[in-house]
Amino acid sequence: MKAKNSRLQGFYQLSPLDRLQAVGAFDGLNNDDLRALHGAGSLTIERADKMIENVVGTYSLPLGIATNFQINGKDTLVPMVVEEPSIVAGASFAAKLAREGGGFTTSSTESLMIGQIQLVHIADHAAASELILQHKADLLAIANRQSTSLVGLGGGAKDVEVHSFAASPMGPMLVVHLIVDCLDAMGANAINAMAEAVAPRLEALTGGRAYLRILSNLSDRRLATARCVVPARALDRSDLRGEDVIEGILWAYAFAAVDPYRATTHNKGILNGIDPVLLATGQDWRAIESGAHAYAARDGRYTSLTTWEQDAEGNLVGTLTMPLAVGIVGGAVKVHPTAAAALKLLNVRSARELAEVCVCAGLASNLAAMRALATEGIQRGHMSLHARQIAMSAGAPPALVEEVAERLIAERCIKPARAAEIVREMHETYALQRIEVGVPC
Numbered sequence: 001m002k003a004k005n006s007r008l009q010g011f012y013q014l015s016p017l018d019r020l021q022a023v024g025a026f027d028g029l030n031n032d033d034l035r036a037l038h039g040a041g042s043l044t045i046e047r048a049d050k051m052i053e054n055v056v057g058t059y060s061l062p063l064g065i066a067t068n069f070q071i072n073g074k075d076t077l078v079p080m081v082v083e084e085p086s087i088v089a090g091a092s093f094a095a096k097l098a099r100e101g102g103g104f105t106t107s108s109t110e111s112l113m114i115g116q117i118q119l120v121h122i123a124d125h126a127a128a129s130e131l132i133l134q135h136k137a138d139l140l141a142i143a144n145r146q147s148t149s150l151v152g153l154g155g156g157a158k159d160v161e162v163h164s165f166a167a168s169p170m171g172p173m174l175v176v177h178l179i180v181d182c183l184d185a186m187g188a189n190a191i192n193a194m195a196e197a198v199a200p201r202l203e204a205l206t207g208g209r210a211y212l213r214i215l216s217n218l219s220d221r222r223l224a225t226a227r228c229v230v231p232a233r234a235l236d237r238s239d240l241r242g243e244d245v246i247e248g249i250l251w252a253y254a255f256a257a258v259d260p261y262r263a264t265t266h267n268k269g270i271l272n273g274i275d276p277v278l279l280a281t282g283q284d285w286r287a288i289e290s291g292a293h294a295y296a297a298r299d300g301r302y303t304s305l306t307t308w309e310q311d312a313e314g315n316l317v318g319t320l321t322m323p324l325a326v327g328i329v330g331g332a333v334k335v336h337p338t339a340a341a342a343l344k345l346l347n348v349r350s351a352r353e354l355a356e357v358c359v360c361a362g363l364a365s366n367l368a369a370m371r372a373l374a375t376e377g378i379q380r381g382h383m384s385l386h387a388r389q390i391a392m393s394a395g396a397p398p399a400l401v402e403e404v405a406e407r408l409i410a411e412r413c414i415k416p417a418r419a420a421e422i423v424r425e426m427h428e429t430y431a432l433q434r435i436e437v438g439v440p441c
């Protein structure tokens with residue numbers, strides 16, 4: 001029986017191969033899956049050439065594993081693909097804090113999405129709307145003929161709504177919403193096919209002209225929620241009591257709640273956790289990003305996607321609810337071998353479960369950033385990890401990257417110009433050493 005404990009202390013101090021072995025010990029993955037995660041069994045040029053157009057190559061990014069996540073009592077290792085340092089560390093740290101309060105609890109709605117059909121040149125909006133709604137069953141039947149397995153599994157088009165816009169830059173328009181349960185698919189292609197199929201019938205019913213027939217990425221009926229409770233003692237630091245850290249975090253949240261300039265950065269910190277899981281699992285991250293920001297402004301004012309408060313026992317309580325149109329079938333999820341392996345590692349059985357993992361990663365990333373911002377500031381933790389990237393961009397060879405980064409951190413000067421100087425000094429020193437021992441340089 002293999003261990004299934006995501007609390008992998010010191011995981012980050014291992015080599016990439018030893019980490020992979022630890023992931024392998026976390027059940028469910030075979031050697032091919034591990035090869036795909038490691039990159040060796042990843043996307044071939046032949047596959048890539050069939051995925052998009054004009055392919056000339058593939059592009060790699062680091063795949064890290066966030067540890068410590070416990071979601072509804074289940075230990076979970078979270079795969080994250082991202083170029084920015086400290087995101088995986090921060091998410092792991094915050095998941096460790098949330099674990100002290102029992103981990104994350106989640107919920108989600110059904111996978112309901114909206115397909116929009118734009119109708120113009122209609123004289124009487126009220127009469128046209130009534131006619132459309134009278135023919136709802138007929139319209140749903142046309143839509144559902146487009147999608148056999150979805151309907152067979154209990155999903156498909158479920159409802160029709162009509163919205164009237166009396167004025168626009170081009171004049172009035174009616175917009176018909178087709179409400180579709182996409183089950184385990186993201187659903188864009190399925191919805192678009194349905195929207196295009198019902199449009200001629202809508203034109204015939206209303207005498208209008210259908211222009212756009214496309215899904216809406218504001219998937220506000222497809223929401224996922226994560227909640228965590230962090231005891232004050234888990235936030236104790238050598239220089240600050242946990243209660244004081246909580247107060248700072250609550251002020252950080254309050255700032256994002258009232259100020260859109262701050263809320264935008266705060267929400268970027270949430271998406272720091274979500275986008276890497278979307279990338280790792282082959283999702284359409286542009287769709288989620290646009291939906292997230294539109295949802296954050298749903299009341300006419302852009303605000304925080306998370307809420308943070310203190311409960312009667314003095315614990316810090318965080319909640320994140322947002323639209324998450326993800327799929328475990330369709331799109332690229334089964335095409336990209338690493339995405340398929342990442343989904344297997346997560347061991348999710350539905351799109352809703354995947355969405356729930358994503359919101360946990362988002363809530364964790366938000367907590368990590370706020371804890372750092374409200375105490376020591378972002379620079380110490382983030383910049384000390386970023387120092388390695390600065391060392392590499394200054395031309396440090398792989399064997400010297402850690403040494404250059406350590407010098408930058410020790411000097412408290414994590415800057416490209418200083419890194420370049422150190423690399424130059426090192427080249428001179430190593431060249432001299434080679435001359436001394438008689439090795440030509």
Ligand SMILES: CC(C)(COP(=O)([O-])OP(=O)([O-])OC[C@H]1O[C@@H](n2cnc3c(N)ncnc32)[C@H](O)[C@@H]1OP(=O)([O-])[O-])[C@@H](O)C(=O)NCCC(=O)NCCSC(=O)C[C@@](C)(O)CC(=O)[O-]
Pocket residue numbers: 008009010011012067068084085086087088089090091092093096265266267268269270272365368369370372373378380381382385
């Ligand atoms: C970076 C830490 C975690 C260090 O924090 P620390 O206090 O040095 O960590 P620690 O040594 O006490 O370790 C605690 C745990 O963190 C993890 N951890 C610790 N170090 C590593 C590492 N090297 N690699 C992987 N995991 C690491 C690991 O899980 C470890 O537990 P352990 O396993 O040892 O029991 C902390 O400073 C932090 O969370 N910082 C915030 C990170 C962050 O938010 N980064 C995003 C980039 S900034 C940004 O884009 C967003 C922002 C900030 O603008 C959003 C906003 O404004 O709201």
Ligand SMILES: NC(=O)C1=CN([C@@H]2O[C@H](COP(=O)(O)OP(=O)(O)OC[C@H]3O[C@@H](n4cnc5c(N)ncnc54)[C@H](OP(=O)(O)O)[C@@H]3O)[C@@H](O)[C@H]2O)C=CC1
Pocket residue numbers: 146147148149150151153155182183184185186187188189190191192215217284287327329330331332
């Ligand atoms: N604005 C946007 O966001 C847009 C996004 N896209 C892209 O669309 C893609 C996603 O579209 P999507 O429709 O999800 O993908 P696919 O069309 O690849 O796959 C979805 C189909 O899988 C079938 N299916 C089988 N089993 C299930 C199940 N359990 N649950 C649900 N469906 C099942 C259904 O087909 P059936 O019922 O027909 O048999 C369903 O329609 C992404 O690549 C995205 O980037 C495209 C256009 C616009």
